[in-house]
Amino acid sequence: MKIAVLAPVAWRTPPRHYGPWEQMASNLTEGLVKFGLEVTLFATGDSLTSGKLDAVIGAGYEENRDQDAKVVECLHISNLMEKAGSFDLIHNHYDFLPLTYTGLIETPMITTIHGFSSEKIIPVYQKYNSRGHYVSISDADRHPALEYLKTVYNGIDPAGFEFNAVPEDYLLFFGRIHPDKGTAEAIQIAIQSSKKLIIAGIIQDQGYFNSHVAPFLNGAIEFVGAAGPEQRNQLLKQASALLHPINFEEPFGLSVAEAMICGTPVIAFNRGSMSELIKDQETGFLVTDVEGAVDAVHKLASIHRKNCRDWALSQFSQEKMVKDYISLYHHILAT
Template identity: 70%
Template sequence: MKIAVLAPIAWRTPPRHYGPWEQMASNLTEGLAAAGIDVTLFATRDSITSGKLNTVIPKGYEEDREADAKVLECLHISNLMEQANQFDLIHNHYDFLPLTYSALIRTPVITTIHGFSSEKIIPVYQKYNASGYYVSISNSDRHPSLNYLSTVYNGLRTEEFDPGTGQGDYLLFFGRIHPDKGTAEAIQIALKAKRRLIIAGIVQDVNYFKEKVEPYLNDEITFIGAAGPEKRNQLLGGAIALLHPINFEEPFGLSVAEAMLCETPVIAFDRGAMRELIKDHETGFLVKNADEAVAAVEAINTIDRPGCRVWAMRNFSQKKMAEDYISLYHRILN
């Protein structure tokens, strides 16, 4: 079985700091390779994989702002599609655009839908509903008009996450600085709970950062920017809890699974996939608002930290994700 994995090209695969779709394309590729699958990753030239790498794009368009993203997209996707007959199956992690090639090739295309940027993209998915194979990353993130082959949760390289103790005695916000992610809400929770807060992530909305985050920064509320894998483990493991007060229906939430792998419980607003990721009162707390989050902070010592890791290892590992997808590949090809 020869599989082509089509990664996004905003960032390197795997990303240096941010790039969740690239991270999942990488984790899947490495999981397939470890399982003995003949896998080729289509990604940027600086990408790293133990499988084969096929590329025509030097570096991600978010890392080379002189590049034209649409031009790179066309070159990248067409490069794979023109070689489609060399593969038994194409696994698309690049959203809806590659679907527009799928009726022109014989190789089946399975698409992991990592979320919907807008209702406006749905017609493309609908057009290929009967011929494509769609996989959701959570049961909560399914569009009623689409047919799904299965749900496969994102899988992490569990060996890269170390158990922590929470002895840093701080709350952590770990994610992009954007209204959707609730950075401002995390600050208010920390202030009301009278706890130290560390904020880590890329600034995706500059005005939001300047208006809702920067005025509150001091010795107790600190912003450290993006954090790579080594810093990530230290931050997550040292936190008493991860604050995840999202303001949108989040399809998954990688930082939630990452925190639990570091034995750190999560306090999250009960939206999107949070009910699927968090066992309420066992690996964290699902809350409705900031006041409930403050109460959860006070009760955080009732959570068994090692139990958080056990839950995450069982449900959100790279190995499980790869096994689930290999099973789907066989269903499609047989």
């Protein structure tokens, strides 16, 4: 079976720090190769893969700002579509635009929908309902106007995350510095529970950082910037808990699954997919506000970290994700 995996080109695949869609395209590609499939990854030229790499863009448009994102996008997607006949199936991780080619090619396409940037993009998905072969990354992120084959949770390679049974005494915020992600709420949780907080992530909203994060930085509240894979593993496994006080309906939340694979429980606001990722009071706590999160911090001793890892491996491993997708590939090709 010849599979083309279409990754986004905002960042390298896999990303150096941030880039969740690129990360999932990488995890899938590497997993498919392990299962013996012939896989071509369409991504940036500096991407890393054990499969075949096909690229017309040297670097991601977020990493080389001299490029126009729309031009890069068109060159990248059209490169694959003009070669579509060389593959048995295309796996699209690049949102809705590639769908507009499906009426012009014979190769079937499966699309993992990683979330909706706006309700305004739904008409494109609706138009290709009958041939889009849509997969959701959580039950919470399904749109009522769309038809889905299945929910397949994002899968993580556990080799990149070490289990740690004895954490250090700090809380961790790991994610974009943006109001949606709740960095300010994480700071308040740490202050009110008298705990050290480490903040790691890219600054996506500089004004928000300047007004809601920077004034609180001191010995107890530390900002370490974007974290690459090695630093991410260290931060996650050594934390007593990951704080995830989101202010939006998050489709998945990679850092939540990654933390639990390290054995680290997660305290999250119960929005979006959080109730699917976290077993309340077993692998973390689902709360509704800062006060509930502070209360949960004081209950962390009741969580067995081995349970966190076992749960995450059973639901969010690379192997499980790849097996689920291969089953869908056979279903699509058979029909």
